[in-house]
Amino acid sequence: MGAVKKLYVNERHLVSLEEIKKNTLIHNPDGTSFLAVAGDMLATNQFGEQYTVPKKYIAKYPEVEKVKSASLYEEMAKGYEDMGQINLEEANVGHNATNRAEMLTAQLLAGKNNL
Numbered sequence: 001m002g003a004v005k006k007l008y009v010n011e012r013h014l015v016s017l018e019e020i021k022k023n024t025l026i027h028n029p030d031g032t033s034f035l036a037v038a039g040d041m042l043a044t045n046q047f048g049e050q051y052t053v054p055k056k057y058i059a060k061y062p063e064v065e066k067v068k069s070a071s072l073y074e075e076m077a078k079g080y081e082d083m084g085q086i087n088l089e090e091a092n093v094g095h096n097a098t099n100r101a102e103m104l105t106a107q108l109l110a111g112k113n114n115l
Contacts (some may be wrong), residue, residue, distance in 0.1 A: 008061040013045040017053065017061065026050050 007014050020036045027033045029048045036042055040052040043061075053061065 007064040008043075009064050010043075010061050013047075014064065015043040015045050015061070017041045017043055017058070020052070 006016065008017050009015070018041065020038050020040050020042050022038050024036045025033055026036045026042070028050055034052075036050075036052050040054055041058060042050055043053050044050045
């Protein structure tokens with residue numbers, strides 16, 4: 001296996017880039033083919049589609065720093081935990097308000113005026 005490829009982003013996709021060393025015929029998953037010219041960069045997106053990027057446009061492809069996947073999942077878990085706590089507090093407030101409203105309604109219907 002080769003080295004891990006760096007990821008880059010353009011306006012549409014995350015891509016990996018590698019320099020084309022010699023003219024090569026590239027075949028895409030959709031059945032299309034094209035000639036990749038030596039000196040250009042070959043971009044491969046997450047769908048396996050490939051296209052060439054002239055070197056003068058490489059500046060438009062900033063490198064994406066790797067995200068430690070464990071920390072991403074930890075942050076998501078913490079976010080869900082926080083939202084769960086907020087939802088529980090909101091549900092308790094609503095439940096208490098409903099109970100208070102039912103009690104006041106029952107007292108009003110029973111003729112108790114000193115609420």
